[in-house]
Amino acid sequence: MVASTSDGLRRVVIEPVTRVEGHGKVTLLLDEQDRVKQARLHIVEFRGFERFIQGRPFWEVPVLVQRLCGICPVSHHLAAAKAVDRLVGGEKLTPTAEKIRRLMHYGQFFQSHALHFFHLCSPDLLFGFDADPAIRNVIGVAMKHRDLAVQGVMMRKYGQEVIRLTAGKKIHGTGAIPGGVNKNLSIAERDFLLKDLEQNVRWAVSAVKLAKDYTLQNLEKLAPFGSFDSNHLSLVRQDGALDLYHGGLRAIDASGQKIFDHVDYQKYTDYIAEHVRPWSYMKFPFIRSLTPETGWYRVGPLARLNCAEFIDTPLAEAERKEFAALTKGKPNNVSMAYHWARMIELLHAIEKIQALLGDKDLQGTDLVVKGQRRSETVGVIEAPRGTLIHHYRINDNDQIVMANLIVSTTHNNEPMNRAVQRVAEQYIDGKKITEALLNHVEVAIRAYDPCLSCATHALGQMPLVVELLDASGQLVDRRARGVS
């Protein structure tokens, strides 16, 4: 818990109390004057998926990968499906198949961003970082802003219904198969989704306004909060538009200069490498043409809005222009702007759903294509949290022999470390360490919406425990969060 380091630094540890896999731990190294010299965020990624999946036939992969995560299974389902499409030579989907998959994907975006907004973002936005933890939570929101709380739940339900009707069921969906999909959207299913569509568009518009107004009204405090210049990475469409389902890889630096552009993600290993550090199970991806120290980058809503030149839905594009105007068209490097960017994507997702529900291709019957078999493949998609990479190799018996996944939270590993250090420097230096100060560190992490993708949730586990030790190693304070 406390290290007497060779250079006289003292360590303050914020960590979970039980199993390390799948949980988070923050270590703050202080000097004798209580100034933060180094911060390390340990988000321990569970290993074993590659072992689990080896030997399984490749057509099982789009369903199997959903075992990874109960929060974002659709993202893994679709990234894996895009990969195995190529194994059967079916990467050029029929119009019906692509649009069903896109509808599923936008449903996933809508419910995921709505959940983050209501569950993680709104307590901080509505009550402030320093508010009493007794009210700064979802129940506090439900009590004092009941309509907003119900709205968040209903938006999430709507997204889940889109998923259910396209993937076949809400969890462990089987909708995406190698080379296409196994069902279309019936007229009755389409009409079911149309019933509540306009209401969800209105709620998305008001969610953007809430996030935008909060950001602009508190800009002086938020701009430096956990912020730093960085590179950014995402998929973009060939014409530079935001595209959450497919595109080429684009990386830009903090000033907006392109580092690489419209890269075929089958060649991602030529552009992205993974660095290992001794104190973390999770790897640190970086741009190969740079160094591990200079080549790290952000992914997710902020990065996507920075990388894209425009959004092809009108309401979200109008909001994106306001967002871009704040930094005069240059990339936005403010960590707390993730929330605003996330809500713009929420609006974009419901607009895409709206457009697709009017498309008769969804009722088409041509669902699957096949072509020439391949033995190695990569599938990349923009998941709600950021760029998601699935890489597989198969043998002559169609069994998986290699799997490499780079999930969004891994891409954001270094940025989250930087955000924690920036916040700790700003709020803990020379001051008493209070609940509010520690919460600032969590606020910085929450902006990135990290997914502890392989966490188990059994009773007796605590996702996060905060412990504070003084210079002599004595316990100053201890707080258990998320006790079941």
Added chain:
Amino acid sequence: MTSPERILVLGFGNPGRLDDGLGPACVAALEALALPDVSLSSDYQLNVEDAERAAAHDVVIFVDAAVDGPEPFSWRPLESPAPEASGEAAPLSFSTHHVSPAAVVGLARDMFGGRPTAYVLGIRGYAFNEFGERLSPGAAANLGAAVDFMVDRLHRRDFQRDAAPVVSAADGRESLSACPGAAGAQPAPGDCLGASPAGAALRAAALSGSQR
């Protein structure tokens, strides 16, 4: 208390992470029994929208795996958190994964006006650190005991009666007496029929048949 009309059993956990799937396995076993007037649902984790469903029932039973605690299972009533204590029930985390049973009950009250009586069934598990769609032998045995317990309570519609008294085993560990799979008792080969959710359902169905 009059017999509750609307009962919801919510099992949660990841069936791809060995004993973490005990909650969904319990629900699967109960589904196989086709118990009348009982709503069953399972998911990887509790979600905020579960509050709406909870509000529509008189009794809600949350079923999850437990990494420690009594064997074969623990059973406790869950108090709806008072508004001033909501921070303990629903603390903000840095990820979206964790919604507690207490938070679901609190949200059911504050968002949807429901006041279900809630309980938590924690089935003791042992193996969590791998990917795999199976239960450990000990967890499978504990699942069988838990399903027996649930079937009894659901038939009686009586959830306030305590579980069997806790006793201390020779090695000092506490266990629930008269429950198959209790600590120190090696499960017989047949007890491990619940090595998968389907197996658990078969065992539960067989046990139910023997009780009638």
